[in-house]
Amino acid sequence: MLKHILFAFWFLLALQSFGQATSCPPNIDFENGNFGNWECFTGSAPGTGAMTATAPIANRHTIVTGAGVDPVGGFPVVAPGGGNFSVRLGNSNTGSQAERIRYKIHIPSGFNNYSLLYSYAVVFQDPGHPAAQQPRFIVQAFDSATNAAIVCLPQPYVAGSSLPGFIYANGAWYQPWVTRTLNLSGMGGKTVYVQFTTAD
Numbered sequence: 001m002l003k004h005i006l007f008a009f010w011f012l013l014a015l016q017s018f019g020q021a022t023s024c025p026p027n028i029d030f031e032n033g034n035f036g037n038w039e040c041f042t043g044s045a046p047g048t049g050a051m052t053a054t055a056p057i058a059n060r061h062t063i064v065t066g067a068g069v070d071p072v073g074g075f076p077v078v079a080p081g082g083g084n085f086s087v088r089l090g091n092s093n094t095g096s097q098a099e100r101i102r103y104k105i106h107i108p109s110g111f112n113n114y115s116l117l118y119s120y121a122v123v124f125q126d127p128g129h130p131a132a133q134q135p136r137f138i139v140q141a142f143d144s145a146t147n148a149a150i151v152c153l154p155q156p157y158v159a160g161s162s163l164p165g166f167i168y169a170n171g172a173w174y175q176p177w178v179t180r181t182l183n184l185s186g187m188g189g190k191t192v193y194v195q196f197t198t199a200d
Contacts (some may be wrong), residue, residue: 025105028116030085033063041100045133045199051100060099062088072123073167073174079119080177090198092125102195104144109189116182116194122166123174136199141182144191150184 027036040061043051056062065085068077078086089099107114124135141150166173184192 028103029083030063030087031083033085039102043098045096045098059091061101064088070123072170072172073176075121075176082119089196096200098199100195100197102193104191104193106191107184107187111188112185114184114187117179119177119179121175121177123172125172138197141192141194144193
């Protein structure tokens with residue numbers, strides 16, 4: 001049964017915006033050391049669509065800082081070059097847990113070139129379940145008015161040997177910090193939700 005999975009997943013995130021001269025959305029980079037301006041959610045896996053808004057829950061939505069390293073992958077818990085804080089989504093507990101954080105960004109009118117640069121590191125235990133029940137990490141962005149998905153996001157990362165760039169060690173698949181760009185060009189004047197979801 002899914003609730004018996006022994007699962008370790010750390011998701012660490014640092015964000016910054018770039019484009020035309022504009023200020024960074026408040027606390028999008030977690031540099032206030034808290035979840036201000038972020039929404040937190042919890043739910044059950046494998047279905048991660050219906051989730052409940054909640055205050056940050058310790059050991060599920062966790063602000064991290066300092067010079068520590070991930071116990072599985074040995075990479076820093078704070079994104080290199082990303083500031084003083086990152087977020088760990090998820091934990092090493094069993095129980096089919098799912099977590100999400102979401103940020104609402106209003107892109108100023110007239111800003112036709114607008115992107116977010118985000119970094120993440122992932123640790124998945126691979127319990128060998130069917131693909132639909134494996135641990136996963138999902139990045140999504142959508143127009144808040146229409147719920148239309150913004151294309152060109154990576155497909156969900158699902159635990160298993162076919163993950164590009166992942167390393168197997170200590171009974172888990174992990175990927176050290178990588179940086180990606182979310183292109184929001186052409187969205188000037190719109191409000192966009194960017195969300196990150198983990199599931200056991």
